[in-house]
Amino acid sequence: AQKITQTQPGMFVQEKEAVTLDCTYDTSDQSYGLFWYKQPSSGEMIFLIYQGSYDEQNATEGRYSLNFQKARKSANLVISASQLGDSAMYFCAMRGSNTGNQFYFGTGTSLTVIP
Amino acid sequence: GAGVSQSPSNKVTEKGKDVELRCDPISGHTALYWYRQSLGQGLEFLIYFQGNSAPDKSGLPSDRFSAERTGGSVSTLTIQRTQQEDSAVYLCASSLLLAGGSPSTDTQYFGPGTRLTVL
Numbered sequence A: 001a002q003k004i005t006q007t008q009p010g011m012f013v014q015e016k017e018a019v020t021l022d023c024t025y026d027t028s029d030q031s032y033g034l035f036w037y038k039q040p041s042s043g044e045m046i047f048l049i050y051q052g053s054y055d056e057q058n059a060t061e062g063r064y065s066l067n068f069q070k071a072r073k074s075a076n077l078v079i080s081a082s083q084l085g086d087s088a089m090y091f092c093a094m095r096g097s098n099t100g101n102q103f104y105f106g107t108g109t110s111l112t113v114i115p
Numbered sequence B: 001g002a003g004v005s006q007s008p009s010n011k012v013t014e015k016g017k018d019v020e021l022r023c024d025p026i027s028g029h030t031a032l033y034w035y036r037q038s039l040g041q042g043l044e045f046l047i048y049f050q051g052n053s054a055p056d057k058s059g060l061p062s063d064r065f066s067a068e069r070t071g072g073s074v075s076t077l078t079i080q081r082t083q084q085e086d087s088a089v090y091l092c093a094s095s096l097l098l099a100g101g102s103p104s105t106d107t108q109y110f111g112p113g114t115r116l117t118v119l
Helices: none
Strands: A003-005 A010-014 A019-021 A024-026 A032-039 A046-052 A064-069 A074-079 A088-096 A109-114 B005-007 B010-013 B019-024 B031-037 B044-050 B053-056 B065-069 B075-079 B088-095 B114-118
Touching: A003 A088, A010 A019, A019 A109, A024 A074, A032 A064, A032 A074, A046 A064, A046 A074, A074 A088, B005 B088, B010 B019, B019 B088, B019 B114, B031 B075, B044 B065, B044 B075, B075 B088
Parallel strands: A010 A109, B010 B114
Antiparallel strands: A003 A024, A019 A074, A032 A046, A032 A088, A064 A074, A088 A109, B005 B019, B019 B075, B031 B044, B031 B088, B044 B053, B065 B075, B088 B114
């Protein structure tokens, strides 16, 4: 069974500071992908970053980086130099090669950036 | 269009009525997905299309829910005899699922959602 766990329902960070949002996963697939999405109050899901299970280097995308620790089955999102516009819900998701095309989402972390 | 579009953006209906939600995926994207998000919750997978066929309908919560896709493009999600527990945001996503490509690398792009309220 596939499972994504996000243990932080809410996080606060000071503007311009870095913040780490936790995500752990459980899968028996050898090949899988990990994704992070941002959902602002407008409701739209915005793709942020992707990490493949065979990728040796951590993914980076601008101020976003993914701290991938395969042995620990964790895929934490790091946001550097937080901005007020980063305040949103953040969802971790996984898709495995043996689970068809279904994405499994975590319950999300609400991030609030404090000026 | 540049992104996934959904209509209507908001729908208020009375219990027992049927509703149709529409999704227009990104041009050229072969895969299309429907999700449901209840207030303060994560995403619940409903159904997935590859082209016009739906190989995975496992997430549809009841036989009141159905979906179709025509021409490999637009999809409609129909909810018959709506109930109050159907109230949620219904999100559609599409992806470019290449033949022989690894599904692990297939990124989904989401539409803005339809907020359904059943009174």
